Amino acid sequence: MTTHPRADIPVLADDPVKNHPTRGEQLDILASLAADLLKPGDSLIDLGVGVGYVARMIAARVPGLELTGIDLKPASLAGARACLAPLVGKLSLVEGDLNALDSLAVPGGKFRCAVSVLTFHDLPDDAKRRAIAWIARHLQPGGVFLFLDRVRLDEAALFPLQVSLWNRMIRVYGESMRRADTYEEYLADLTATNQVARFADYLSWFAAEGLAADCIHRHGNIALFGAAKT
Ligand SMILES: C[S@@+](CC[C@H](N)C(=O)[O-])C[C@H]1O[C@@H](n2cnc3c(N)ncnc32)[C@H](O)[C@@H]1O
Numbered sequence: 001m002t003t004h005p006r007a008d009i010p011v012l013a014d015d016p017v018k019n020h021p022t023r024g025e026q027l028d029i030l031a032s033l034a035a036d037l038l039k040p041g042d043s044l045i046d047l048g049v050g051v052g053y054v055a056r057m058i059a060a061r062v063p064g065l066e067l068t069g070i071d072l073k074p075a076s077l078a079g080a081r082a083c084l085a086p087l088v089g090k091l092s093l094v095e096g097d098l099n100a101l102d103s104l105a106v107p108g109g110k111f112r113c114a115v116s117v118l119t120f121h122d123l124p125d126d127a128k129r130r131a132i133a134w135i136a137r138h139l140q141p142g143g144v145f146l147f148l149d150r151v152r153l154d155e156a157a158l159f160p161l162q163v164s165l166w167n168r169m170i171r172v173y174g175e176s177m178r179r180a181d182t183y184e185e186y187l188a189d190l191t192a193t194n195q196v197a198r199f200a201d202y203l204s205w206f207a208a209e210g211l212a213a214d215c216i217h218r219h220g221n222i223a224l225f226g227a228a229k230t
Contacts, residue, residue: 016051017118021173022219027057027117029217030146030224034113035061037144041089042066042112045138047098047131048119052080056087058115064089068108070096099127101134110140117148121196128197129205132227136209139229145211147225150178151199152190159183165220199223 017023031054038044041064046055049069059065067088071077077093085091096104098119114135120128135145153162159182166179178194180186190196199215206213206227213227 014053016053019175020118020177020222021169021175022177022222023118026148026217026219026222026224027054030054030115030117030148031057031061033144033216033226034058034115034146037113038062038065040064043068043108043110043140045069045106045108045111045114047101047114047116047135048122049080049093050076050119052084054115054117055080056083059084059087063087066090066092066108068092068094068106068111070094070098070101070104070106072097098123098131101131106138110138110143112140112143114139114143114145115147116145118150120147120149122193124195125197125201129208132205132211133209135227136211136229141229143229145206145213145225145227145229146216147202147227148222150196150221151202151223152196153183153186153221154198156183159186162220169220196221 035058040062043066044058045068047070049055049071052069055067055069059067065088067084069080074095077095081091081093092107094104094106123131139145153159163181166176170176180189202225203213211227212230213225215223216226217224
């Protein structure tokens, strides 16, 4: 039997999110999709921009973007400014809470593309829905929201399959991600900062805002959705 080598995935050494073995490949997919959609000078917004890691993957592929990033943490935004300013045409970083997007002064008009990565699980479900509604209102016709986050495992009977996937991650990638050994442990890990929503709920929330949405890529409980404003 031959062994399957780890895919040649571009993971930058300064990724702020650790213990997420499939993140490199899924971000590469997200950035590739965004780069094919965007042309120089187009507008992109990253909700939960952090230190700019994801936005940089996109900005490095499309010159001259008008980039807006929102995050709660001033220190993260300072990091984002340092890494993104040299890459974009225009940079607007907004310190603010995604729970109250409507009260934020977000500059610019409508966006060609919105992205959000590993951030919505910090929000309660009603704030997730409001954020999706805000994004739908702030996308240009034909604009796309690319969204990556963990989705909730809801079927106890299928939980052993997810455990097998987590175990396989360790074999293939040499590291694990946030996990649990039993369904009860998994449920106990759902807290105020780990409010993982159900896959089906996301699809219904996108549809409720008139977005044409589907899952573009999924690795176990980490799903990449594309939601287009038609
Ligand atoms: C796990 S990090 C992911 C950062 C970035 N998207 C990435 O993938 O590298 C989650 C980010 O969301 C931000 N965040 C969490 N809750 C937020 C909220 N309510 N409003 C704005 N930003 C928030 C955090 O400050 C953090 O930068």
